[in-house]
Amino acid sequence: MAYYAGVDLGATNIRAAVADEEGNVVSTTDCDTPQGPAGIAVTEAVLDSLREACADAGIQPTELRAAGVGSIGPLDLAEGAVENPANLPDTIDRIPLTGPVGKLIASDRVYLHNDTNAGVIGQRFHSERNPDDMAYITISSGIGAGVAVDGNVLSGWDGNAGEMGHMVVDSRGRRTCGCGRDGHWEAYCSGNNIPEYARMLAEDGESVETSLPLSDPEFSAKDVFDHAETDAFAERVIDRVAHWNAVGVTNVAQAYAPIVVYLGGAVVLNNEELVVDPIRERLDDLVFNNVPDVQLTTLGDEVVLKGAIASALTDGTGDQSKVR
Numbered sequence: 001m002a003y004y005a006g007v008d009l010g011a012t013n014i015r016a017a018v019a020d021e022e023g024n025v026v027s028t029t030d031c032d033t034p035q036g037p038a039g040i041a042v043t044e045a046v047l048d049s050l051r052e053a054c055a056d057a058g059i060q061p062t063e064l065r066a067a068g069v070g071s072i073g074p075l076d077l078a079e080g081a082v083e084n085p086a087n088l089p090d091t092i093d094r095i096p097l098t099g100p101v102g103k104l105i106a107s108d109r110v111y112l113h114n115d116t117n118a119g120v121i122g123q124r125f126h127s128e129r130n131p132d133d134m135a136y137i138t139i140s141s142g143i144g145a146g147v148a149v150d151g152n153v154l155s156g157w158d159g160n161a162g163e164m165g166h167m168v169v170d171s172r173g174r175r176t177c178g179c180g181r182d183g184h185w186e187a188y189c190s191g192n193n194i195p196e197y198a199r200m201l202a203e204d205g206e207s208v209e210t211s212l213p214l215s216d217p218e219f220s221a222k223d224v225f226d227h228a229e230t231d232a233f234a235e236r237v238i239d240r241v242a243h244w245n246a247v248g249v250t251n252v253a254q255a256y257a258p259i260v261v262y263l264g265g266a267v268v269l270n271n272e273e274l275v276v277d278p279i280r281e282r283l284d285d286l287v288f289n290n291v292p293d294v295q296l297t298t299l300g301d302e303v304v305l306k307g308a309i310a311s312a313l314t315d316g317t318g319d320q321s322k323v324r
């Protein structure tokens with residue numbers, strides 16, 4: 001039996017898994033992501049997670065044939081590391097991954113991807129038709145995409161292709177994104193930004209009557225979606241969010257001609273009908289070329305972990321024919 005490993009390195013959680021040669025998960029582990037003192041502490045936690053997953057599977061790390069890592073960014077692929085991650089404390093400058101993981105498993109078959117690229121690899125591998133042309137888009141605290149074109153998963157020279165959340169969708173630039181630039185998709189539609197966007201829309205209105213707790217500092221995207229059926233203003237916010245989401249997905253469709261677009265991330269997973277359906281309904285009017293099939297991810301919140309495993313199995317591609 002041959003074994004492979006996958007790691008999902010997030011800002012709050014590290015998940016690792018060992019799988020067999022068909023991608024069936026044998027063991028998983030879960031731990032908090034260290035918030036310091038330096039990046040090497042995160043590296044150590046990743047290695048510990050892998051050791052633990054191996055122990056649970058009854059194997060030595062050196063018995064792993066390959067490992068895939070889906071990680072928060074930004075990445076420095078040449079160095080095999082995360083560089084100055086945006087969502088971790090400033091003391092964490094660099095998180096070396098490829099080298100240390102390779103040493104642990106005694107193999108140079110370590111594949112590092114940003115999390116959305118791991119997502120597209122996982123979704124590709126687990127789709128019946130193993131599509132060559134597809135996209136995976138996550139809408140959670142941020143927005144990002146992983147894209148496969150002609151069977152190639154696009155990573156870019158430094159591993160940071162697919163930062164679609166920072167595409168300009170609103171040329172008026174009314175909302176400023178967390179990255180400091182104006183008009184980005186994420187500034188309107190990510191879980192972190194929907195509350196601020198709702199407040200902006202409320203200020204636009206002459207007299208907004210709403211039961212949304214707009215002035216409460218705890219006001220969240222969940223409040224907006226929870227009031228979808230009972231509050232006309234919440235409905236309007238959801239409609240505007242759907243508009244910008246559809247513009248974003250349209251831009252991805254025009255740029256890469258995916259046959260299918262899978263959507264994932266907490267905002268999507270928690271509100272499928274209010275997020276996915278309205279995007280689907282709008283694409284016919286917006287997309288000039290082939291209108292992609294828009295689907296909810298079939299891998300839920302394990303899409304990055306499953307993608308990391310799929311990457312290990314397929315030399316970083318998600319191509320089922322490359323399993324070895």
Ligand SMILES: [Zn+2]
Pocket residue numbers: 165166177178179180181184186
């Ligand atoms: Zn931005």
